Amino acid sequence: MSYGRIRQYPGGLNVLYGGTRKMPKEFSRPWQQSIPVQTDPERCAFCKRDQVIVLGKFENGWIHLQNKFTPYSFHEMVIPPSCWPEEELRILGGVAGIWRALVNLERIVSEAVPMHNELWVTAHVGALAGQNITHLHYHVHEPERFPRDADPALVAEAMCQINDREEALLAHLRQSPLAIGCSLHPVYCVVVESIFRVGQCFIIPDSVARLHPVVFGALLAEVTRCYAETFRSTQGLAPDFQIFMKFYRGDFIYASYLPILNNHGATDSVGAIISGGSLTHPWTPEETLAALQKTRGLG
Numbered sequence: 001m002s003y004g005r006i007r008q009y010p011g012g013l014n015v016l017y018g019g020t021r022k023m024p025k026e027f028s029r030p031w032q033q034s035i036p037v038q039t040d041p042e043r044c045a046f047c048k049r050d051q052v053i054v055l056g057k058f059e060n061g062w063i064h065l066q067n068k069f070t071p072y073s074f075h076e077m078v079i080p081p082s083c084w085p086e087e088e089l090r091i092l093g094g095v096a097g098i099w100r101a102l103v104n105l106e107r108i109v110s111e112a113v114p115m116h117n118e119l120w121v122t123a124h125v126g127a128l129a130g131q132n133i134t135h136l137h138y139h140v141h142e143p144e145r146f147p148r149d150a151d152p153a154l155v156a157e158a159m160c161q162i163n164d165r166e167e168a169l170l171a172h173l174r175q176s177p178l179a180i181g182c183s184l185h186p187v188y189c190v191v192v193e194s195i196f197r198v199g200q201c202f203i204i205p206d207s208v209a210r211l212h213p214v215v216f217g218a219l220l221a222e223v224t225r226c227y228a229e230t231f232r233s234t235q236g237l238a239p240d241f242q243i244f245m246k247f248y249r250g251d252f253i254y255a256s257y258l259p260i261l262n263n264h265g266a267t268d269s270v271g272a273i274i275s276g277g278s279l280t281h282p283w284t285p286e287e288t289l290a291a292l293q294k295t296r297g298l299g
Contacts, residue, residue, distance in 0.1 A: 006278055010168035013195055016278040023283035023291065029233040031263065032240060035086050036132040046079050046135040058104045067139070074116050075141040078104045083135045089125055090228055090238040092136065095221040101138055102213035108140050109211075109247045116142045119247045126240025128260040138243075170254055173202055178285055180293075187215050190223060192289040198262055198281040199231065199239075199288050203255040211252040223257050230295045231261055 004019035041047040046063075053066035055076065067075040078101060084093060092098050109119050122139045124131035145162075146155050173179070179189045192201045203219060220243075228238035239259040246253040262282055271277035 004280075009193075009195060010172050011165035013169070014278040015195060016280045017284045021282045023287040027231055027233050027261065029235060029237065029261075032126070032128060032233060032235065032237050032260075034237065035089065035134045036127055041083065044083055044133065044135050046133075046137065047082055058107075060100045060103065062100055062104050064104070064108070065137075067141075070141070072141040072144055074112070074119075075139065076108060078108065078138045078140065080136055083133075086134055087238075089134050089136055091221065091224045092123070092125070092243075094225075095218055097136075098221050098224075099213055099217035101136075102211065102217050105138060105140060105245075106211050106213055110250050112140075112142075113250045117249050118143060121243075121245040121247070123243040125242075126260065128240040129242045129258075166253075170204055173204055174206070178289055180289065187212055188219055190219065192285050192292065194281055194285040194288060196256075196279065197258055197260065197264070198283060199227070199259045201257050201288075203257070205252055205254070208248075208251045208253060210250065211247075216252075216255075220255070220257070226292050226295045227257070227259055230291050231259060 004016045004021075007015045007017065009015070045051040046065075049063070053068055055064040055066055057063055058078075061081050063079050063081060065077040065079060067077055080093070080097065080100070084097075088094070088097070092101070105121055109121070112119060119140055120143055122141075123136065125136070146158070173191045173193055174189065176191050176193055178193055179191045188203050188205050190201055190203055192199075194200045201223065203216070203223070224241075227241070231239050233239075239261055241260060242258040243255070244258070245255040265280070267277055267280050272279050
């Protein structure tokens with residue numbers, strides 16, 4: 001019998017690969033669907049803007065919104081002025097679309113300091129990633145970790161532990177043999193380390209600093225395009241995916257591109273979170289990287 005291998009990451013994250021499973025030659029995802037709510041300005045609340053709280057309009061035409069439905073004390077959004085065709089949405093609008101978004105997001109992050117020092121920026125494309133409309137929207141929110149009446153000393157101690165785990169993982173990823181993209185974009189590196197889902201990759205700066213929208217935008221556009229081409233399903237769809245970016249005191253810490261290439265089971269939720277099991281992936285990050293390197297442009 002062929003047994004899997006466990007790969008351990010700093011912070012107590014374990015991932016199980018291999019056994020009798022490997023990357024398929026074709027990617028069938030019958031459970032994935034086209035964006036359920038297709039482009040229709042008359043049905044889109046973001047296009048009509050009569051059901052949203054508009055905070056302002058950026059110089060490049062994008063819109064700054066307050067999120068009406070949120071548990072977070074600070075939660076704003078950035079959207080393009082109109083819906084996009086699905087293929088454009090699945091690459092975040094390409095280099096131009098990503099650059100326009102980043103310029104606006106960087107402005108919000110910078111102006112939020114010092115009232116809101118830690119901010120997360122997220123975007124979700126496709127129903128499997130948590131979004132079912134074609135109007136792209138980036139969320140900017142401050143994470144909530146502790147009850148408001150929590151002991152400040154205990155909060156400080158817990159935050160030290162969280163930051164230590166994060167820094168250890170990022171240091172590990174910077175040294176990973178699965179890092180690519182540095183020759184084209186020396187400020188950042190792309191690291192194909194599939195931790196939370198198969199195919200995940202990280203974009204990490206060589207040191208903590210302000211975001212470079214032009215450089216980072218070109219790299220993120222390259223990543224989304226290559227994944228869209230490499231992992232297009234036999235049903236004709238590029239992957240649904242989630243984008244995550246962390247900022248602290250205005251500085252960019254790291255980003256994650258998380259494609260939804262398979263379904264998670266109970267071992268990856270209850271088992272891993274409550275009972276300390278490994279996250280289980282159908283193929284290795286080395287296989288993901290090899291597939292991406294066959295697609296022109298990345299690596």
